Amino acid sequence: MAEDVGKKLKATRTAFGLSQRELAKRAGVTNGMVSLIEQGRVSPSVGSLQKILSAFPLTLAEFFTRDLSSQEEVVFRAADQPDMGTGGIEFRLVAATRRDRAMSILNEVYEPGADTGSDLLTHSGEEGGVIVAGELELTVAGKTWTLSKGDSYYFDSRL
Amino acid sequence: MAEDVGKKLKATRTAFGLSQRELAKRAGVTNGMVSLIEQGRVSPSVGSLQKILSAFPLTLAEFFTRDLSSQEEVVFRAADQPDMGTGGIEFRLVAATRRDRAMSILNEVYEPGADTGSDLLTHSGEEGGVIVAGELELTVAGKTWTLSKGDSYYFDSRL
DNA sequence: CCCAACTGTCTATTTTATTGAACAGCGGAT
DNA sequence: ATCCGCTGTTCAATAAAATAGACAGTTGGG
Numbered sequence: 001m002a003e004d005v006g007k008k009l010k011a012t013r014t015a016f017g018l019s020q021r022e023l024a025k026r027a028g029v030t031n032g033m034v035s036l037i038e039q040g041r042v043s044p045s046v047g048s049l050q051k052i053l054s055a056f057p058l059t060l061a062e063f064f065t066r067d068l069s070s071q072e073e074v075v076f077r078a079a080d081q082p083d084m085g086t087g088g089i090e091f092r093l094v095a096a097t098r099r100d101r102a103m104s105i106l107n108e109v110y111e112p113g114a115d116t117g118s119d120l121l122t123h124s125g126e127e128g129g130v131i132v133a134g135e136l137e138l139t140v141a142g143k144t145w146t147l148s149k150g151d152s153y154y155f156d157s158r159l
Numbered sequence: 160m161a162e163d164v165g166k167k168l169k170a171t172r173t174a175f176g177l178s179q180r181e182l183a184k185r186a187g188v189t190n191g192m193v194s195l196i197e198q199g200r201v202s203p204s205v206g207s208l209q210k211i212l213s214a215f216p217l218t219l220a221e222f223f224t225r226d227l228s229s230q231e232e233v234v235f236r237a238a239d240q241p242d243m244g245t246g247g248i249e250f251r252l253v254a255a256t257r258r259d260r261a262m263s264i265l266n267e268v269y270e271p272g273a274d275t276g277s278d279l280l281t282h283s284g285e286e287g288g289v290i291v292a293g294e295l296e297l298t299v300a301g302k303t304w305t306l307s308k309g310d311s312y313y314f315d316s317r318l
Numbered sequence: 319c320c321c322a323a324c325t326g327t328c329t330a331t332t333t334t335a336t337t338g339a340a341c342a343g344c345g346g347a348t
Numbered sequence: 349a350t351c352c353g354c355t356g357t358t359c360a361a362t363a364a365a366a367t368a369g370a371c372a373g374t375t376g377g378g
Contacts, residue, residue: 003219005205020356030337035357042335043206045365046164060162064220179326189367194327201365204335 005049006040012066016056026055164208165199171225175215185214
């Protein structure tokens with residue numbers, strides 16, 4: 001178990017806020033296969049893994065280098081937030097590269113007249129937010145960042 | 160053919176100066192499998208690919224990020240040259256990260272009394288060499304490097 | 319020349335991944 | 349309570365990957 005593809009795939013999938021079935025449908029594979037891979041009961045072919053990753057989208061290189069570069073990041077820049085939305089609504093997922101997130105935060109931009117249905121932000125021991133305008137000085141665990149429009153933060157509330 | 164694993168594997172294998180059988184033996188797989196993978200006739204499982212790459216040795220992340228970072232490098236530092244030798248003889252392969260090399264260059268260090276059999280350097284339109292002692296100023300295609308002991312160079316002779 | 323040792327490719331068989339459709343569990347709505 | 353829609357898991361059948369071994373071509377030596 002030198003490199004556990006299953007755990008990494010599960011962490012990536014949950015980070016993007018997708019279910020096994022939703023990921024499978026986008027990738028063109030079956031949900032059972034995603035389940036078996038995540039449990040480590042099969043070793044997928046690189047072709048299958050590539051199809052699955054294309055649903056994020058993510059390349060093989062990005063997938064395998066993922067946690068080495070962004071294990072415990074706190075600040076995520078605007079360009080690093082993938083757009084999950086459709087049509088006139090823009091959803092940008094915060095901390096998408098972070099593994100095993102316990103919650104999801106969305107940066108939402110609505111066209112004039114667009115409608116929001118439910119409250120998507122639920123609290124569960126971790127905190128996150130987005131700077132809509134102006135600048136913010138953020139201090140977490142002794143470190144300080146200056147965030148401007150579009151930047152965001154994410155950290156364990158115990159810090 | 161988004162990411163051709165076969166071509167990449169073949170380029171990597173030849174860059175390390177290994178035959179299909181030699182690679183297969185080190186990796187604990189069959190030579191036929193290496194052949195089929197390199198021809199693109201099968202898509203190996205990540206487990207199998209991982210076993211194969213461990214013979215170089217190379218991680219999955221390093222394998223997939225390989226050509227993005229070192230596509231057309233000219234200078235290769237001493238630390239980047241893998242040791243291909245055994246026993247008292249030290250063989251360090253130059254430009255191992257470069258894809259589809261048409262030749263091989265070896266930096267050879269022999270213990271006192273060791274014996275050399277055949278001439279390993281054959282010319283075929285490309286040039287390479289190693290700095291054994293002192294310093295050298297190298298200019299290729301308008302760029303200049305200063306090489307010291309252990310450093311090496313590799314470039315297309317048309318430049 | 320012939321032999322030996324190597325190169326990579328190909329075929330039949332075994333092993334494994336992948337599919338498609340079932341299953342049980344959970345939360346919300348009626 | 350049931351029903352709906354979702355979550356992830358598991359099973360038998362199918363498709364594909366991996367194996368063991370044979371094959372042809374090449375290089376160097378006796």
